[in-house]
Structures are given as C-alpha cells and as structure tokens.
Amino acid sequence: MARAVQLKKRIHSIFQLNGFTVRGEASDFLLDNLKALNEAEREDWLEKINDFCLKQPLSSPVIEKSLVEAAILDSCKSEVDDEEQLLTVISAYEVPRFKYQIDRKKYLPLNDRCELFCEPSVKGTLFKDRYTLLYQRTLRNKLFYNAANDTTQFKLRPVEFLLSTSSKVENVVLLGLLTQLKEGKFYLEDPTGIIQLDLSETNYHDGLFADSCFVLAEGTYQDEVFSNSSVSRVYYGSANAFGGPSRESLRNSxxxxxxxxxxxxxxxxxxxxxxxxxxxxxxxxxxxxxxxxxxxxxxxxxxxxxxxxxxxxxxxxxxxxxxxxxxxxxxxxxxxxxxxxxxxxxxxxxxxxxxxxxxxxxxxxxxxxxxxxxxxxxxxxxxxxxxxxxxEIVVIREDLVTKLCRNSIHFPATKNVSSHFAKTIISQAHLSPLPLNVCPVYWEFDAALHLYPCPDVVVVGDQHKAFSEFYNNCHVVxxxxxxxxxxxxxxxxxxxxxxxxxxxxx
Known part of the structure; x- marks a missing residue:
C-alpha cells in the first residue's frame, strides 16, 4: 500500500514539474499500468507520456485519462514506425511565422494566410521584422544588458536620438540597415529615421557587409553625419519553432x-x-x-x-x-x-x-x-x-557566397571567405542579407529564409569551392x-x- 502511495506521488510530481495537473481517473489508470514495472521502466514510461503531452495543443493544463491512453498507444509503436517519423522535410511555404510583441517581450504566432503577390506595404514590414528580430536579441547581449544602470556598458540608441540633438555626440552605438540612398553615399536606417554615414575611417569586424545588411555601428555624430568606427556582428540565442508537424520544439526531447x-x-x-x-x-x-x-x-x-x-x-x-x-x-x-x-x-x-x-x-x-x-x-x-x-538542418541551393562577395562594401583583409560568409549569415539571422534586386524574395515568405534561432546545420549549395565552418554552434557547409x-x-x-x-x- 505504501508503495502505491509513493508511486502516485511520483506520478503527480513529474507532471507538475511540466506544468500539468493529473485528474484522479488518469492518475489511477497510470498507477494500474505502472505498478507491475520496475523503477527504471516506470521513469522511462512517465518520460514518454510527458513528452507526448508537451507536444499536444492542449487548451488547459489538466491531463485527462483519454490523453494518457493516447500517449501510451503512441509510445507503444514499434521502433520501425518510430524511425519513419524521425525525418521530416519542411516546405519553405509551411515555415511558421511569428511577430515580436514589444509590450509582452515575446514572439507570438501569425496565423494569417500568406500570398505570393501581396500589398506593397509588406516590403517595408519585411525589413522592419528583420530589424525587430535583431534588436530584441542585441539588447539581451551582455554588452547592452542593464545598460541604463551601468555607465561602463554600451547603450543602444535609435537614429531619432541623434536627429534630435544639435551637439556633438561621441561613442554612440546604433543598430540599423546599411543602405545606399544616393550614388556613393551610405546611410543607416532604422524605424525611427535615416542618418548619413562617413565610412572613410571605418574599422570593420569579420563579415561580408553588403547593402541591405543590418550592422552595429559605433562612432561619433556631428553636423548631421555619423562617423563610423566599427561595424560589428549581432548575437543570437535559441528558442523558436523550426516548423514541421510537432507543435513543440523537438530540440529538448x-x-x-x-x-x-x-x-x-x-x-x-x-x-x-x-x-x-x-x-x-x-x-x-x-x-x-x-x-x-x-x-x-x-x-x-x-x-x-x-x-x-x-x-x-x-x-x-x-x-x-x-x-x-x-x-x-x-x-x-x-x-x-x-x-x-x-x-x-x-x-x-x-x-x-x-x-x-x-x-x-x-x-x-x-x-x-x-x-x-x-x-x-x-x-x-x-x-x-x-x-x-x-x-535542425536548413538547405538552400543558391550562389550566396559569390553574391555576397560581389556586393560587399568592404572585402576583408583576411582572405578566408568561407569564415566571413558563415559569420555574416548567422549574425544576420538570414540566408540572404542582400538587396532584393540582387536576390529577390517573396515578401510575405521572408520568414522561410530566417535563421532564428540558429539551426544546427546550414547547407549552402554554391558554386564556390567546398568548405565547412563552425560558428555559433552551427555548421555552415x-x-x-x-x-x-x-x-x-x-x-x-x-x-x-x-x-x-x-x-x-x-
């Protein structure tokens, strides 16, 4: 009797750790099915059932008996059946779309239908969504985190901050889109405004920086011109839906x-x-x-x-x-x-x-x-x-290395092109950080090219010579x-x- 009580407590505690509450009928059903097993087998079965429940689109955290039965049936499939489900190829048109909610500080799914030929306003939204993705991740980097209360840290400023001042501002850091609005003149653009860049004395970090790339720029603002002293990469974390039949990420399964x-x-x-x-x-x-x-x-x-x-x-x-x-x-x-x-x-x-x-x-x-x-x-x-x-593996057949090299505003001193390419696409969180006239993209399906969060493998089929790079825990091959x-x-x-x-x- 004491053993049954102990097992029942264990069942409830494991489900509670995952945010679930088990109904009495479901708990009794589990007890009847697990009491004849040894401890190791029980733990294994409870883990499988929990894993199944986490993947279901539940409307409440209460676990019913019917759900437990379905979990056991699913776990009883033969290993051969299991292996059939291990590999999933996800269409670019089925990649889930998310939008960052600034007030809630989280990504929420977008369920509206996408169209190949959409409204012209979507083009602006495309770049704004890319900016928001990079901006919210950059703020979580240790260089900017808690910057408001720590004078030793950098503070990320919007363009409008500089446009509203008439005095000289030093050591300011901006995140924005590198764009050439006039022949031979580059600008930095974010949702708040546009500012001209002076790149004559710029120190470039590793990467291939082309028109339409997002960059971190540090420098001095005076007389309506921003003198750029460094262009740096953006940092990323991990947590998002990759796509496929499972509603929950399989990375931690x-x-x-x-x-x-x-x-x-x-x-x-x-x-x-x-x-x-x-x-x-x-x-x-x-x-x-x-x-x-x-x-x-x-x-x-x-x-x-x-x-x-x-x-x-x-x-x-x-x-x-x-x-x-x-x-x-x-x-x-x-x-x-x-x-x-x-x-x-x-x-x-x-x-x-x-x-x-x-x-x-x-x-x-x-x-x-x-x-x-x-x-x-x-x-x-x-x-x-x-x-x-x-x-998570992303595959693309496009001559991206060649196009990035051809359109880069500055070719790196070190000739390891593959390393610069890997850092660029991972830091940009995008397969094709290029102008749309160089590499056209269907505006509403731009999420299919996002590399956020960073996958495990990116395979780029390019005519450039073969290479294998490992950057930010990702193979770029x-x-x-x-x-x-x-x-x-x-x-x-x-x-x-x-x-x-x-x-x-x-």
Whole structure:
C-alpha cells in the first residue's frame, strides 16, 4: 500500500514539474499500468507520456485519462514506425511565422494566410521584422544588458536620438540597415529615421557587409553625419519553432536525443550540381550509389542544377529524361531504393518558376521517371528545412557566397571567405542579407529564409569551392560542385554532429 502511495506521488510530481495537473481517473489508470514495472521502466514510461503531452495543443493544463491512453498507444509503436517519423522535410511555404510583441517581450504566432503577390506595404514590414528580430536579441547581449544602470556598458540608441540633438555626440552605438540612398553615399536606417554615414575611417569586424545588411555601428555624430568606427556582428540565442508537424520544439526531447545517439550509422549525403545529362557524372554517381549499398544513408540530398547548361524550349523534356536516367541508376541498388530517401532541391536553372526565393519544388511531371522507380523521393522547395530527431538542418541551393562577395562594401583583409560568409549569415539571422534586386524574395515568405534561432546545420549549395565552418554552434557547409569539383560531396553524421569531406575517385 505504501508503495502505491509513493508511486502516485511520483506520478503527480513529474507532471507538475511540466506544468500539468493529473485528474484522479488518469492518475489511477497510470498507477494500474505502472505498478507491475520496475523503477527504471516506470521513469522511462512517465518520460514518454510527458513528452507526448508537451507536444499536444492542449487548451488547459489538466491531463485527462483519454490523453494518457493516447500517449501510451503512441509510445507503444514499434521502433520501425518510430524511425519513419524521425525525418521530416519542411516546405519553405509551411515555415511558421511569428511577430515580436514589444509590450509582452515575446514572439507570438501569425496565423494569417500568406500570398505570393501581396500589398506593397509588406516590403517595408519585411525589413522592419528583420530589424525587430535583431534588436530584441542585441539588447539581451551582455554588452547592452542593464545598460541604463551601468555607465561602463554600451547603450543602444535609435537614429531619432541623434536627429534630435544639435551637439556633438561621441561613442554612440546604433543598430540599423546599411543602405545606399544616393550614388556613393551610405546611410543607416532604422524605424525611427535615416542618418548619413562617413565610412572613410571605418574599422570593420569579420563579415561580408553588403547593402541591405543590418550592422552595429559605433562612432561619433556631428553636423548631421555619423562617423563610423566599427561595424560589428549581432548575437543570437535559441528558442523558436523550426516548423514541421510537432507543435513543440523537438530540440529538448530526451526521447529523440536517445534515439539520435543510439543510431550511430545514420548519415546524410549532400551533393550539389549533379549534371544528369553528362555520361561521366552518371558513371560517378553509379560508383557512389554502389559504394553505399551495404550501409545505406538515411537520405541523399541532391541539389541542382541537374543539367550542364540551359536547353531552351527543350529544357523540360531534357530534365525529365535526365531524372529517368537517375531513377534507372538508383534502381540498380535495391538496398538504397528500400532504405534511403532522396531529397531533390532544384537549382536556379531547373525550376520553371520565377527566380525568386523561396522557389517551389519541381513539378511531379518532370520527375515521374525517377519516382516510378524510387518510391522514397521527396521534392523539396528551395530553401527547405529538415528536422531529424532534435537536429535542425536548413538547405538552400543558391550562389550566396559569390553574391555576397560581389556586393560587399568592404572585402576583408583576411582572405578566408568561407569564415566571413558563415559569420555574416548567422549574425544576420538570414540566408540572404542582400538587396532584393540582387536576390529577390517573396515578401510575405521572408520568414522561410530566417535563421532564428540558429539551426544546427546550414547547407549552402554554391558554386564556390567546398568548405565547412563552425560558428555559433552551427555548421555552415558548402558541398561544392560535384560536376566541376572533382566529384566531391559532404557526409553528415547526426550522432556525432560531424561532417566528412568525401570524393569519388577519378
């Protein structure tokens, strides 16, 4: 009897730690089902049930018997069924949108419907939302936190503060959008106003700073001109929805972490630019697929372009034939057909849609020859997101490194371009911190390009040479061109959170 009372107290205490209250009927049901188990098994089951309840859209914190029954049924699924749900590919058009509420100091979900062709006012909102995201995170940095009560700390000022003063102001720090409103003249803009910048004696920190980037600027204001002495990166934290079927973030799911650590042979293979109209490339892909027959990867992520050059009016038919050839090649390795997912991300020349991000997935008609032979094909948008257990992976096929270098107002003295690129996109919390005329974006779907909070992996399919950088606990990786880069590709091992450089021998 004492043992039953002790177990009942344990049930209530575990649920209370997660903010739940258990009804008596649900508590008795749990007691009947758990009393025959040993202590370790009980704890494991209570953890699974709690994990299930946290993911549900509950209207109240009261746990009913029906919810406990559903949790037990869900936890009783076989491990094979579990593994089917470990990998989720999230469309760019399904990425959840949030808006920061300044008065409540938190992000709240936006449930309004997005449109590709929206009102002109949305363009201004796009940059204002990016600013708000960076501003509220910057204020939480130790350099600015509690600055009002500590004279040794920096204080972040709005532009209107400088516009309202006629005297000289030194050591002022601003956060704003770097923009060129007149030829050869740069300005800093925030929601309160615009101020001209004098960049002649600027000291730049690491990064690639292009028009439309947000920067932290420290300097002196006098005679309506801000003399800039440093441009610095912005800092970010972690806590937000990544997208996918789960209503709660999976990052802290102990159950998923255990599965992730246990599945040590799981791997993702990332390949950029597979020219399927070139016999030499198909030959090397055949060698690659045969090499993985005895240890099939969880997924191949294949990024375009899938043809070596545009084919004009014959492009769709050539692309369809190319994917049919790919299907025949994969079908020769039945282990891959049955065990591996093939995620297809189109390149700039593949999609018949406009060259605006995010781009839709390839039409089924173009890939019908591949899908008829390989059932586990996923046609992804560009960019797309991949949730694997607790890991968050963002994939984009775009020549972002090249575009950022070309449009940067100052090229860094150190030539490690990949390091500067990684710091730029992570600090900007955006995949494409570029002017909209350089890299167009559908205004209402800009959230699909946000990197907030910072994911675990960002894979950028770029024609720039391959690289792997680790910044702010995030891997920023470019597999490089498979067709032009000596058949190189990248392999990611989630269990150890490591990337491996690989190559098909010539």
């Amino acid at each position: 102990e159950r998923m972490k255990k599965i992730e650590r246990k599945m040590t042979e799981t791997m993702f293979v990332f390949i950029t630019e597979c020219w399927l109209d070139q016999p030499k490339i198909l030959e090397k892909l055949g060698v690659l697929f045969r090499g993985y027959v005895h240890s099939p990867p969880t997924a191949f992520v294949l990024m375009g372009n899938f043809l070596s050059c545009p084919k004009g009016s014959q492009h769709p038919s050539a692309l369809k034939e190319a994917f049919t050839n790919l299907g025949e090649l994969i079908a020769q390795s039945q282990e891959l057909v049955s065990s591996t997912k093939f995620i297809i991300v189109s390149g700039p020349n593949d999609s018949p849609a406009a060259n605006i991000l995010p781009r839709p997935s390839l039409p089924d008609l173009l890939v019908s020859g591949l899908k008829s032979r390989v059932p586990n094909v996923i046609l992804a948008t560009n960019p797309c997101r991949i949730q694997y257990c607790t890991l 470019n597999p490089g061109s498979f067709s032009k880069g000596e058949f190189a590709f990248k392999v990611y091992y989630p269990a150890t959170n490591e990337f491996e450089d690989c190559q098909v021998p010539d």
